[in-house]
Amino acid sequence: MKVLVVEDSKEIASSIHDFLFREGYICELAYSFDEAQEKLLLYSYDCVLLDIMLPDGNGLELLKFMKEQGIQSGVLIISAKDAMDDKIRGLEGGGDDYITKPFHLPELHARLRAIYRRKKLSGSNIITFNEITLNTDTLEASINGLLLDITRKEFDLLLYLVVNKNRVLSRQSIATHLWGDYTDNLANFDFVYQHIKNLRKKISAANGADYIDTVYGLGYKFNASKV
Incomplete structure (x- = not known):
């Protein structure tokens, strides 16, 4: 699986990258809205791990951009603990699932795999x-x-x-x-x-x-x- 992690915290992004790399995935990083937008236009990804709060934009706008561009990647939204409205808007806007900070990396991994099975493999392993x-x-x-x-x-x-x-x-x-x-x-x-x-x-x-x-x-x- 090839994953794009859109996360402005370099510490969190690095932790996710290292974990997914050990699991055998190709993992690319984007720390801002503009960087993520550029990568999504240039490359294809099976899944996008999308933080809603970015320094130069809102992750929900990036989700809208993906929909407008016909980008078919699965999307796992990262949301703040109490941001229920953001979760709802994200799911209604095309997100496939969400995970709340702080999260355990094995749970994140399981959710990414579930999205990939649903999007690419008709729900089966x-x-x-x-x-x-x-x-x-x-x-x-x-x-x-x-x-x-x-x-x-x-x-x-x-x-x-x-x-x-x-x-x-x-x-x-x-x-x-x-x-x-x-x-x-x-x-x-x-x-x-x-x-x-x-x-x-x-x-x-x-x-x-x-x-x-x-x-x-x-x-x-x-x-x-x-x-």
């Missing part, structure tokens, strides 16, 4: 496509019941492809989704090709179909029409 089964709780992938020996990045890559089946995904979009927005500055994305190659090899070894098409000059597509 088990994703199945033909012979492929992915378990987002255990991070296990199997072909016809045979467990694949894949890395965390390979699991995330396969999940990203399956969730976006029949869509052409550029090498850059795959890189930023799995490794972070800093990959924008890289000269090439050859490492994406290597991960695709390794994933194909492991799926083939388990007698799975090769659904991953190379779209020359663009990127890759998980072709769901293959049998």
Whole structure:
């Protein structure tokens, strides 16, 4: 999962970042309204952790901006302890859930996962496509019941492809989704090709179909029409 944390407190933001990083997520930070707005226009995120009180704007306005721009990220609102009106306005404005300060990081993690399941995975932790089964709780992938020996990045890559089946995904979009927005500055994305190659090899070894098409000059597509 790729998460944008919009939080003006650098101490809280750093704590969230470090926790989510240890859990294997890609986590980007924005400390202001303008910085968050810029990142949301340039990059895509599975979930946005949105503090309502920002130094240069209101998080609810950022929520409105996301809706106007058609940004489909899940949103977990961070609210002050007694700000019930903000919680209601946030949920009515398109937020998916809220958490109240102070909060425990494991609870925040659980709420983010629940939003991701609802928004991206139809509410389930088990994703199945033909012979492929992915378990987002255990991070296990199997072909016809045979467990694949894949890395965390390979699991995330396969999940990203399956969730976006029949869509052409550029090498850059795959890189930023799995490794972070800093990959924008890289000269090439050859490492994406290597991960695709390794994933194909492991799926083939388990007698799975090769659904991953190379779209020359663009990127890759998980072709769901293959049998």
